[in-house]
Each structure stands twice: as C-alpha cells, then as structure tokens.
Amino acid sequence: MTALLEIERLSVAGADGHALLHAIELRLETGESLGVVGESGSGKSLTALSILRLLPDGLRQSGSIRFDGRALHELREPELQRIRGAHMGMIFQEPMTALNPLMSIGAQVAEVVRLHLRRSRAQCAEQAREALARVGLAEPRIAERFPHQLSGGQRQRAAIAMALVASPRLVIADEPTTALDPRTQAEVLDLLCARVREEGASLLLISHDLELVARHTERVVVMQRGAIVDGGASAEVLAHSAHPYTRALIEAARLPSLRISRAAAPAPLLLVEDLVCHYGSRRVLDGINLSVMRGESVGLVGESGAGKSTLLRAILGVQAVSAGRILHQGTSLAQVRGAPLKQLRRGLQAVFQDPASSFDPRWPVERLVAEPLHLLDQALSAGERRERVLRALNHVGLEPAHAARYPHEFSGGQRQRIAIARALIVEPSLVVLDEAVSALDAATRMQILKLLAHLSDTLGLAYLFVSHDMNVMHCIADRLYVLERGSIADAGATAEVLQRLSNKHSQAA
Numbered sequence: 248m249t250a251l252l253e254i255e256r257l258s259v260a261g262a263d264g265h266a267l268l269h270a271i272e273l274r275l276e277t278g279e280s281l282g283v284v285g286e287s288g289s290g291k292s293l294t295a296l297s298i299l300r301l302l303p304d305g306l307r308q309s310g311s312i313r314f315d316g317r318a319l320h321e322l323r324e325p326e327l328q329r330i331r332g333a334h335m336g337m338i339f340q341e342p343m344t345a346l347n348p349l350m351s352i353g354a355q356v357a358e359v360v361r362l363h364l365r366r367s368r369a370q371c372a373e374q375a376r377e378a379l380a381r382v383g384l385a386e387p388r389i390a391e392r393f394p395h396q397l398s399g400g401q402r403q404r405a406a407i408a409m410a411l412v413a414s415p416r417l418v419i420a421d422e423p424t425t426a427l428d429p430r431t432q433a434e435v436l437d438l439l440c441a442r443v444r445e446e447g448a449s450l451l452l453i454s455h456d457l458e459l460v461a462r463h464t465e466r467v468v469v470m471q472r473g474a475i476v477d478g479g480a481s482a483e484v485l486a487h488s489a490h491p492y493t494r495a496l497i498e499a500a501r502l503p504s505l506r507i508s509r510a511a512a513p514a515p516l517l518l519v520e521d522l523v524c525h526y527g528s529r530r531v532l533d534g535i536n537l538s539v540m541r542g543e544s545v546g547l548v549g550e551s552g553a554g555k556s557t558l559l560r561a562i563l564g565v566q567a568v569s570a571g572r573i574l575h576q577g578t579s580l581a582q583v584r585g586a587p588l589k590q591l592r593r594g595l596q597a598v599f600q601d602p603a604s605s606f607d608p609r610w611p612v613e614r615l616v617a618e619p620l621h622l623l624d625q626a627l628s629a630g631e632r633r634e635r636v637l638r639a640l641n642h643v644g645l646e647p648a649h650a651a652r653y654p655h656e657f658s659g660g661q662r663q664r665i666a667i668a669r670a671l672i673v674e675p676s677l678v679v680l681d682e683a684v685s686a687l688d689a690a691t692r693m694q695i696l697k698l699l700a701h702l703s704d705t706l707g708l709a710y711l712f713v714s715h716d717m718n719v720m721h722c723i724a725d726r727l728y729v730l731e732r733g734s735i736a737d738a739g740a741t742a743e744v745l746q747r748l749s750n751k752h753s754q755a756a
Contacts, residue, residue, distance in 0.1 A: 282460030287660025336410035353390025400551025455688030546724030
C-alpha cells in the first residue's frame with residue numbers, strides 16, 4: 248500500500264558541501280500522526296521545508312520525496328504551488344514572518360480559499376470567518392484586524408486557520424504552539440488532531456517538546472545533528488527509550504529553580520503605576536501596578552490576548568499610554584531627551600517573542616548583535632566591537648563562525664539565542680523578555696535560563712520575564728504577576744502564586 252508521504256535517503260548540503268541532513272527515511276500513512284523532535288539545529292524544520300520544496304537558496308537536496316505517489320522532486324514550481332495549501336498545509340514556527348503585515352487576517356485566510364477552492368468573494372469571506380472561529384478567533388470584527396494588532400498567540404492561531412482552511416490531506420506543523428499559553432496550546436493541538444481524524448488527513452508535528460509530541464501523535468522520530476537517531480510508538484519512546492540522546496531530552500525538560508535569595512533593594516529599578524492603555528476605543532490594560540527591583544527576576548503570566556506584550560511595549564516606550572506612569576530608575580522615558588534618554592535606553596534592553604521580525608535579514612549576525620553598541624558613551628574600535636560580539640555569542644552557546652552568517656541560515660532556536668546576545672551586549676540593568684525561551688528545545692532552554700540566572704547573580708541584572716510556561720517561571724522568577732483581560736489578577740512570591748493557580752485550575756476541573 249502506498250503511503251501518503253514517503254521520504255527516502257533525503258540529504259541536504261550547503262554550498263560548501265557541509266551536510267545538514269543525512270539520509271532521512273520517513274513514512275507517513277493517511278490519517279496517521281507522526282512527531283519529529285530534537286534540539287534546535289537538529290534538522291527538524293529543514294526536513295519540513297524539504298518536503299514543501301522551499302529550501303533557502305544555496306542548499307542542495309538529494310533523495311526522494313513522494314506525496315500521494317507523486318515524486319515532488321520531479322515537479323515544476325507551478326505544479327508544486329497547486330499542491331501547497333490545497334493538499335499540504337504548513338504552520339510555520341514564527342507567525343509574524345508567515346503573515347502579510349499589509350493584509351487583515353480575514354483577507355489572508357480568504358485568499359487561500361480563493362486560490363485553491365475557487366469560491367466567490369462572499370463565500371471566501373464566510374469560510375475565512377468560520378476557519379478563524381474554529382481556532383478560537385471568534386471575537387466580532389477580529390477578521391478585520393492586522394497581524395500587528397494581535398497578540399503572539401492570536402497570530403499563531405490565524406496562521407493555523409490559513410493552513411487548515413482548504414482541508415489539506417497533510418498538515419505540517421512546525422512548533423505550532425510555542426507562542427500559546429497552556430490552555431490555548433491544548434485547544435489548538437486538540438483541534439489539529441481532531442481535523443486529522445475527521446478528514447482522514449495526516450499530521451507531521453515538529454517540536455522540541457517530546458512529552459507534548461507523545462501526547463498528540465502515534466509515532467515519533469528523534470533527530471540529532473541532521474539524522475534520525477531514535478523512533479517508535481510515541482508512548483513507548485517517551486517511557487522506555489534507551490537511547491542516551493532521547494533520555495537527555497527528557498531530563499532537560501525538568502527545570503529546577505535557579506534563583507537565590509537576596510536582600511531587598513532600596514528602590515525599584517522599574518515602577519509601573521496605574522497604567523491604562525487603549526487600542527482605539529478598546530481598553531487593553533486597566534490600572535496596572537508592577538515593580539522590578541535591581542537584580543530581581545519578575546515573571547508575568549497570562550493567556551494569549553491578556554495584554555502581556557502590550558504591557559512590555561508600553562514599558563519600552565513604543566506603546567502609547569492613556570493614563571498612569573512608567574519609571575525607569577526613577578525617570579520616565581517620556582520626560583527626557585538627548586543624552587539622559589540614551590543612557591536610560593542602554594539600561595533597558597529587550598528580547599522579543601519572534602526573533603526573525605526584529606532582525607534585518609540583510610545584516611550578518613555580527614552587525615545585528617553589535618546594533619545596541621551605539622548607546623555606549625564612547626565609540627568602540629572595530630576590534631573592540633568584534634570582541635564584544637564574539638563574547639556575547641559565546642555566552643549564548645554560538646560559535647565565532649556564526650558571526651558572518653545571516654538570520655535565514657539559523658534555526659528558530661538559534662535566532663532566539665542571537666536576539667538574547669544582542670540584548671546583553673551593552674550590559675543593561677534590566678532586560679524585558681517576551682517568551683524568550685518558548686522557541687528553544689529543552690537543553691538549550693536550560694542553558695539560556697542558567698545563563699540568565701548567572702548574569703543576574705554576578706552583575707545584578709534584573710528581568711521582567713513573560714512566559715506562558717509555568718515551569719519556566721518556577722525556574723527563573725522571584726515574584727510573579729498574573730494578567731487577566733488587561734488587569735493584574737494575582738501577584739506575589741512565585742511559589743505562592745503558582746500554588747494558588749494550581750488550586751484554581753484543580754477546582755475548575
């Protein structure tokens with residue numbers, strides 16, 4: 248019997264001949280769900296792009312990929328375009344780069360219907376609204392919003408709606424829930440799996456989270472350095488795999504607390520008082536009060552759309568404030584200009600949820616990481632700049648050779664490490680991090696969290712850390728704020744708040 252997807256001896260190499268994928272063998276039956284797990288850079292996303300014939304320029308592909316009996320590597324681009332979207336749907340890891348910033352999300356979903364299903368304009372719009380509603384975007388007029396007007400989780404759900412609207416036979420989901428809170432994550436994955444069952448489609452689920460994959464797929468393969476090193480029934484691999492790499496992935500997912508007790512600082516490094524923000528007539532933040540002390544790590548949690556990213560943008564001075572005030576080291580960014588403003592901005596750096604959208608794709612890594620150095624009081628020589636860049640890359644586990652490469656040459660997790668290096672290069676007093684480790688595999692996530700904790704302990708660096716992952720908050724946060732529908736619903740020591748949240752969810756269940 249012919250499988251829906253057959254991959255035989257798939258290999259990918261760079262222009263320099265360096266092998267990135269090594270003789271990959273995969274088989275996916277109709278209606279089957281298969282998970283692909285591994286660390287950042289292991290080749291998971293590269294395998295997905297190879298299936299879609301969307302590899303970056305300069306990479307050479309060999310081997311055979313057959314979809315529904317057709318050899319994809321033998322098809323011309325017009326034939327491939329008819330297959331993508333209609334028969335193979337792709338959910339990319341970074342929604343902001345997959346969505347058109349100049350089109351409303353409703354128009355983008357409707358465009359898929361128009362191109363592949365040939366419906367009328369009214370039918371396309373109606374089918375787009377239904378698809379958005381099925382992924383939890385049923386709010387009135389939400390289809391008219393643009394990507395920048397949505398939270399990270401909402402953008403990912405819109406991308407999922409685009410992939411599913413034409414009822415493809417194969418859905419490739421590349422880290423589809425990294426931007427989502429746990430409840431929405433479960434809802435979206437349940438939706439994907441339900442569509443696989445209802446429509447007889449197949450699911451290829453790519454993730455660095457082995458436990459998540461095991462819960463939602465029948466089989467799993469484990470990739471390391473461009474090769475498949477383990478695989479089998481998902482539950483069996485999770486519970487009984489003897490392969491050392493697979494066991495290491497499982498162990499790395501267990502996060503210990505990395506915080507140490509310290510004396511309270513005399514004054515807040517960051518103080519937010521009675522903050523109110525609007526989007527048009529809609530109030531998205533209502534009376535927010537929050538503080539971060541020097542050397543402290545403060546966590547901010549909440550479901551997608553709760554207002555977390557809006558609050559961070561207001562703190563960074565790029566979101567209009569309707570009422571209240573935000574003070575950095577006792578001074579408001581809105582009240583200073585010139586050298587004092589430059590000094591405040593140097594002390595406040597950011598790591599965003601979607602690294603690709605904060606990078607200029609035409610710049611090499613060395614220039615990207617060095618970008619904040621213009622905030623220093625004195626200009627650095629070319630040699631000093633390079634030394635700082637290489638030291639920052641080393642901090643986040645990247646090599647000197649990476650400095651000459653461009654963003655598209657890295658995995659999602661590697662791009663996030665570059666973003667963290669850029670934030671740390673000017674040694675700020677406060678870093679705000681918006682889902683900074685959500686795209687990282689367990690081992691790299693632990694490495695980055697240990698690095699952040701070490702920098703805080705040795706340099707007195709403070710963090711305002713946004714995440715939907717309660718394990719990450721247990722690991723890194725001294726105190727925790729819970730944001731619900733634009734208001735602070737709970738606050739206190741991390742362990743106490745997490746216990747109250749656990750009790751609340753247990754009662755709701």
